Amino acid sequence: MRVDPSTHPTVGTAPDGTVLTSAPQDTAVDHATAAARRVVDALLRTDRTNANLERVAEELNSIAEHLEEHAPAVAERLVDMWAGEGVTRHDPVTGPENAIAPPLVVEGREDGSVQSVVTLTMPYQGPPGHAHGGVSALLLDHLLGVANAWAGRSGATAQLNVRYHRPTPLFEPLTLTGRLVAQDGRKINTIGDIRTADGTVCVSVEALFVDKTVPRPR
């Protein structure tokens, strides 16, 4: 049974109050990141012979220069990033402020699993018209971490075993599911998979996590 999608795990909705994933917000930085994500995708799709591409490069460099001029030192920025919602705003899978992230929106379910539906596009391509196998590993590794948090645990990935059953299609909705299945002291076992809309499993994963957290910068 699915919980209301509006209650997908975010600030304070996990059993232990952990922040699981951050919903996109109506803020300038989220707007700018969404636009950058659109540029990344469009650059892979656009006509290579477009005479304006050098002008596009100039404009993008000019934007980057402006943003870099207003960037604090990396050490200072790291402290700030890890305050509040922490990495969930910046990670490369669910982060609304990271243009590399599709981004996945993850929903916690009453049965203890977490789920995300995503349609992958050109930037995530491996074989023709299909997702890169490493991208599937990236998304699942992260999703399993969210599954642990949803179950009230956290830990670093120690082992990630990914099985590829068939190519994972781009341009159609994929359902990613993850679930903590066993715990023994600091060891946590978590599984997950990626399926197409008809339920066909494309990729499955088993992972071992160990609850040894890297300290937050301060």
Next chain:
Amino acid sequence: MRVDPSTHPTVGTAPDGTVLTSAPQDTAVDHATAAARRVVDALLRTDRTNANLERVAEELNSIAEHLEEHAPAVAERLVDMWAGEGVTRHDPVTGPENAIAPPLVVEGREDGSVQSVVTLTMPYQGPPGHAHGGVSALLLDHLLGVANAWAGRSGATAQLNVRYHRPTPLFEPLTLTGRLVAQDGRKINTIGDIRTADGTVCVSVEALFVDKTVPRPR
């Protein structure tokens, strides 16, 4: 013994003539993509209270609109992408035309292995100041595919087993190495790792590939 870096595997340098990775070129699309990559990174580092961020969002959306207006249909674009150097220009790990890619530049070595040195930055962050475990899996999965090609084989990933030994630091040079170690008919076994400059192994991987290629679109 290392081969001259200028001969890193690209068009026609693999034993079987396979294209392994594409070097960045002095073209408008590569310039624009490099600039987009810089924007993605700067957006994660810039001051969140910068009053110009909404203006940045508008400019990026306007660039995206222009690029989208000049984009062919996806099916047509896929055929074009897979001609010539194919995915090596567009993949999310080594592709100079993919702003998600760091991008890795991979070098074929005379001992049969392939190697890449890369410094990862903010967009690839998992734990504070360290690479996301899924990003390490993504980079290694791709690198092992290049190792196979360097050894004259190709195949889709069937199993990817990643072991995390210690956190992988951002902001310092990492060396990724891959090597085909065994083949039995269509089955190919390939291993690799990620090390810091002092040789410490952060992540290691063993993978099984099966040479069943997804046909190119045409």
